[in-house]
Amino acid sequence: IKYVYDFSEGSSDMKALLGGKGANLAQMVKEGLAVPPGFTVTTEACLRYLEEGREFVQSLWIDVETALERLESQTGRTFGSGPEPLLVSVRSGAPISMPGMMDTILNLGLNDDTRSALAEMVGDDRFAWDSYRRFIQMFGNVVKGVPSERFESILEEVRRNKGVALDHQLDAEALASLVKRYLSLYEEVTGETFPSDPWIQLREAVEAVFDSWNTARAKTYRKIHGIDDSMGTAVNVVAMVYGNLGGDSGTGVCFSRNPADGEKKLYGEFLVNAQGEDVVAGIRTPQPIGELTRVMPEIFEELKATADRLERRFKDMQDIEFTVERGKLYILQTRTGKRSAEAAVRIAVEMEKEGLIDRNEALGRISPEQVERLLHSQIDPNCVPDVISRGLPASPGAAVGRIVFDPDEAVAMAEKGESVVLVRPETTPDDIHGLYAAKGILTSRGGMTSHAAVVARGLGKPCVSGAEDVSIDLEGGRLLTEDREFVKGDFITVDGSTGRVIAGEVPLSLPSISDELNTVLDWADEAADLQVWANGDTPEDAKRARSFGAKGIGLCRTEHMFMAEDRFPVMQRMVVAESLEERQEALDDLRAMQVEDFVGIFREMDGLPVIVRLLDPPLHEFLPKIPELDKRIVEADSAGYDTSKLRKMKSRAESLREVNPMLGFRGCRLGIVYPEIYGMQIRAIFDAMSSLPDVNLKVEIMMPLVQTKGEMALLREMVDSIASEYPQASLSYLVGTMIELPRAALRAAELAEDAEFFSFGTNDLTQTCLGLSRDDVESKFMKEYVDKGIFPISPFHVLDRDGVGELMAIAFERGRKARPDISIGICGEHGGDPKSVAFCHSLGLNYVSCSPFRVPVARMAAGWAAL
Template identity: 55%
Template sequence: MARRPASSKKTSAKGKPAKAKARAGSKPAKAAGRPAAAKSVAAKPAAAKSAAVKSGQWVYVFGGGKAQGRAGMKELLGGKGANLAEMANLGLPVPPGFTITTAVCTAYYANARKYPKDLEKQVDAGLSHIAKITGRKFGDPANPLLVSVRSGARASMPGMMDTVLNLGLNDETVEALAKQSGDRRFAYDSYRRFIQMYSNVVLDIEHHNFEDILEEHKSRANYTLDTDLTADDWIEVVKLYKSRVEEEQGTPFPQDPRDQLWGAIGAVFGSWMNARAITYRRLHSIPESWGTAVNVQAMVFGNMGDTSATGVAFTRNPSTGEKRLYGEFLINAQGEDVVAGIRTPQEITEAARKESGSDKPSMETAMPAAFKELTRIYGTLEKHYRDMQDMEFTVEQGKLWMLQTRNGKRTAKAALRIAVELANEKLITKDEAVARIEPASLDQLLHPTIDPKAERNVIATGLPASPGAASGEIVFSSDEAAELKAEGKKVILVRVETSPEDIHGMHAAEGILTTRGGMTSHAAVVARGMGKPCVSGAGSLRVDYNAQTLQAGNVVLKRGELVTIDGSTGQVLAGRVPMVEPELSGEFGTLMGWADKVRSLGVRANADTPADARVAVRFGAQGIGLCRTEHMFFDEARIQAVREMILSDTTDQRKKALAKILPMQRGDFVELFEIMQGMPVTIRLLDPPLHEFLPHTEEDIAEVAAAMGVDPKKLGHRAKELAEFNPMLGFRGCRIAIAYPEVAEMQARAIFEAAVEAGKRTGKPVVPEVMVPLIATKAELDIVKARIDAMAAEVQKESGSKLNYQVGTMIELPRAALMADEIAQSAEFFSFGTNDLTQTTFGISRDDAASFLGIYTQRGILPGDPFVSIDQEGVGALVRIGVERGRKVRGKLKVGICGEHGGDPASVAFCHEVGLDYVSCSPFRVPIARLAAAQAALGKKAAGEA
């Protein structure tokens, strides 16, 4: 008779089955059961999933040199399952197993956590497949088959979902394992590991229950390490563990291996919706609809003595990209020991051991035959997958087994080097190299590192787990890290070791520091994926969560004090340390050169100062797409004259104030034109509401009044008159130029005089693009343009130099986009100001949206923040209309965008699709935009070829 499935039980907030507490007179609940079939599969998966639903095949087997799946089936089998199948097909040593498809996960959630029809029968067939290859039978008390149950989503989500090892052990099979291995200590150590892991993952009993028991037992026996415990010790610990399980859940620990299996399968599917997995998917834009597969695989043991081991290896260094085997292993250990950081891992290669100074033998020395096999396999896999691989392996009594391979996560620096070197090795093409780099990841390369001249007050040294450097306030909890980040503070998350539950705090922190863990620990892997600096394994540090202190020898740092970490050297430094800008050359320059040859979309920078312009040029900008002239007004030496201009009652007073500003503006523009060396520069006339420049204190008003020679009270009254209820939609943009034409005339004169002077200095033609903001009608543009043209004529006459310039407009109102055909009759170029266009289209102020936008995105009302990535359906539709209608009137109309969307890869792809000429973004995002533009072109090319 089919038992009630674990999946139908009440579920806790973590997505695991809730603890079942025995009540007086009630029948104890079973820990797990077999599946109740769903009446129908209501899910609507796509592509391979859809075919799987139609075929009714829910389970795919692998092992024995062949598999039903292959690497290209990640959508259905998940990344782990697809790659296990591929390795099996390649004839590599893979423990046999089977994969329950992602289509089951989709059906599971679509049908109130019930499984599809025939799943149980197919799982039984999968177990028979493993039994045939291994010669062991699942649940057999004399010759038991033990299995692992692991998740496997389409996209790698390290540590986010649940795993159970050693499944199938019970009070009978543990004795069989002891007899077959000849090692009772190993058998009962494996059993206690299984009880602890299964109880936490499936029964939702916290780890500390078991850790406390183990520590108490070791204390009584006067043991220091787990390896000190004898077989009798582990037998006693197992009894205590089982007693704690019954005490916590009201029922004994499940002894039926089939109940264990279905409990673990349900827990893995349940973990797809746990809090940490949901957070990870949100941070990495992984759709919930993808689901996870479940991989059931014959166990191989790395904890069977000194001829056994387990480890993680990369075919290239994931931090630097260097081409050599990189990783760690532990002798006489299971996989969780490596990533947990409980024991200090050993180096795989002898060269790495010498570099680290470790006194423990490398795998190359301790297990030469297994090392030789690993080296052969790593070469096979990298050549086959044409990418750097992240591999997990186990050595069982001298024999190497491959448990997983996947494209390894890497830092941006490593990604660039690997892509370029793979292209140079002819394993991939240059276009493939360009397509492989995540544009947003370049952000890791474009930020400061510690100044080599800076004094370093090093208080500890750990492992350089993820490169880069960061300073911030010390915090000891992920919740506090997230809270302080929301307040605009920069923090360093300090933990003994991180766990998947820390994902939100790691994302919020500037960097991560742990006292335990190796280069492949949870903190290291996740930090590298996020592009966060990380120092792990700083064992000389002592963290006291209760006292909220971090101690290094005699140095004690408290919560809130500043600390700096250098993820490139592993150093931990007291206080804030000066940083320097990165040098971009080598592989970065090579790959960006390849990208520039592919892309058709231009990339400019939003730059208001000479410093911005220099950074933009260094990062490969092809001009300035937005120079906001008002940003030049806030300088302390200028603000006084600007206030005089705004508060003037008469045109003469305004002109007098503007005369003070003119030489300052002209000087700014001369320097910008010189830096850009003939590249286009788009200068926007004064745009923001005037109240932003006004004095607010009586002292400031009195100072301006004295300079103007007017009564302070009268000036204060004038300032109140200029106050607005909704200044974003008030007296700003072209409205200022229409009401006070002398302002636009001054700015136009400054631009044109600077163009003449810069042209003479550089010998290169300067073609300024004068942009009129906030146009809603052609009539507005015509009025302002007439003033600009008149000023150009005056400057030409005075200087005797011919001016080449363009006058265009910023499309930031829905009406302007809709009337683009009319406006294009006068405008020589369009630049979509997508920041304001998003505000005016949605009716949302981006300054005030934080209070509700998060709710909107969490509930799926909006797919994401429209101020981060352009709303293609709404705002994007207005951009399309503006481009199409504008070019109907002016065929060669130059069109770009200058909102911060210009540095968002998805928005750049949209701009390419719509046919824009260029995007403009902040200087530090220029490389991101260049790469995204190249990938958009490659994507369009691939779509055309298909």
């Protein structure tokens, strides 16, 4: 088996074997771009190493040696000796990009001899010492686990002694002494002398990259992003080029389009006289790429042309690392750029317009989760925020939370339900759990491509990076601006769309949907097989649902109308009524109110279907709890008021009390036992319909919690006989049922005899299929179950395909068979969850119905499911 490939032997379609980085480097060589020469050790070699250990490296090594010989002849330099020593970088590259997760070692091949030779070769003693100390630090840290802080604190001390602020102000002599101290630190921590043999350096570095596939942080990243653990990583060995050879050298990172908003314009940053790590690690804050037009105009033009070319070749936005060595541009890496959701939408739409990709490809590039992110909060434009600092708008959206400096603490506080903003000078891959737990992120150092910025964009979390005018005192737990101080637990708001850092809690508002997003959602609708409807109870909900693109109301929960302040007392009167006359009186008042609601909703939904569900919750939900009533009776009594009404309410509450109300006197059982209640609601619906001669009505009346044919037949008869009271023969409506009990799912065929449509109420169906109380388990033990892997995720969030899903499949099949034109949808919360939507698509449902705010997400999910 061939384990080592020169760049000139690979291509971009060999990612599984060569890793993303290696495959793209190879492709660039193919395209004739200036890539430093090098070779790739394959992911297969990594996997064998992880299985067989060191032994395997013996046999691998012959190939590495010959590859290195080729590298020597290509560069005209020699590995491990002068006069022109060959130095290499060793970089990992998994098949799927895992930013910041794996490690890089630069300047490998240096020892005391080659360092002197390098100094001769480039005519710069200082540079050679600087390269050497960087190498010792990276090798020590990455390969041997010597803590970076130990190196940093020595560096800090040397800087202080010399009275300089920045590393590049240290002279050769200072760097030479630094090297000495680094070497003894290495010895102290590892108990070994630093390997001066470049072959040993290379071998240990390659092994370290292999090993880093299984570090905790790499595993965490893979877990969060659902990346396969069995891919392994490739190792790239690349001849070094130098960005720190003076004012005509430099290094940078650029994107072919803006990764924050998607604008088609070269975007990124660079540092003059620096090596790549300085940019990525956020140690020095770099200059925006546009400045290159001033500093190195030809390089800027060449870079721009290269970016264009790479984009056309890879048909996607590229994230490019480059180095300029004495006026010559080298491309070190290109890969598909991570981007914010906003940028993803704009780039997909514009690339489709440019003819670079087709519509389905464009659609496939925006996930439902990204659409969800676009509906993230923004700072309410009407408020005047107290801006304390401005940093870079690293990841869009706004977040409010309590300041927390420590990632572990961020996790702990988030678990308690607190919103937190993680505040750090900069972040590293070790902080990933904190970034994940936080609502937003603020760093005082680092640019748009710093670790915090990249990770935050991936997670869709608001992030402000490089807010340099705040200082962060980690030890003291303080965030300081020039004249103010904030401590842990204080509220702060970060606006990742503008870079503003704001004191306190600021009101947030939902953004409107951009034209580009609308375009994409229209494409999704075209691609989709199922429609997206919304659950809504008021005319405002209906209006919002329509504006988000809902094609109907799939569930109008009429009980929500009774919860309004002015209606609640009337509803209570109805519940407390002792005689039919008394109840009827209250119902008459309610009817007028319901008519008003229905008129509003029907009007908003002119031309689109509206499913009105009759009363569902147990009646005691409309009464105060008994202890509260006791308290009120005592209070009223001691104030000398008449308590008879309260006592009556209490005795009714007592008689309605249930041990398990979710399975008690609720749903259509109410309508069957108190036909006057459903009668009122049905009349209110028909009243409203009759009063709207100009509206194109598509009204459907839905029964909750039905499980037998007897119930369904009786309810259908009730609706039809009330309809016959109305003069218009044209009063057209449908009658249907929710499927939210296992028995209903199993007996779907006979229910379909009277029901003209089904709607899966998967909240109750999950509760009853699994025997899990929907109101209790989430707070009590669901987390334990998920942690123990019993459920991959709560079945109330993502539909349980194996259990609930099977009931749905049975109901679907039996219902359709009995009534081939029956319309079947879903209106449980799952209707807005992308994975559950995909399942509904595979079943063949007509529509999913979800909260109005989730409609765009569900539309995207429906489109995706059909791709």
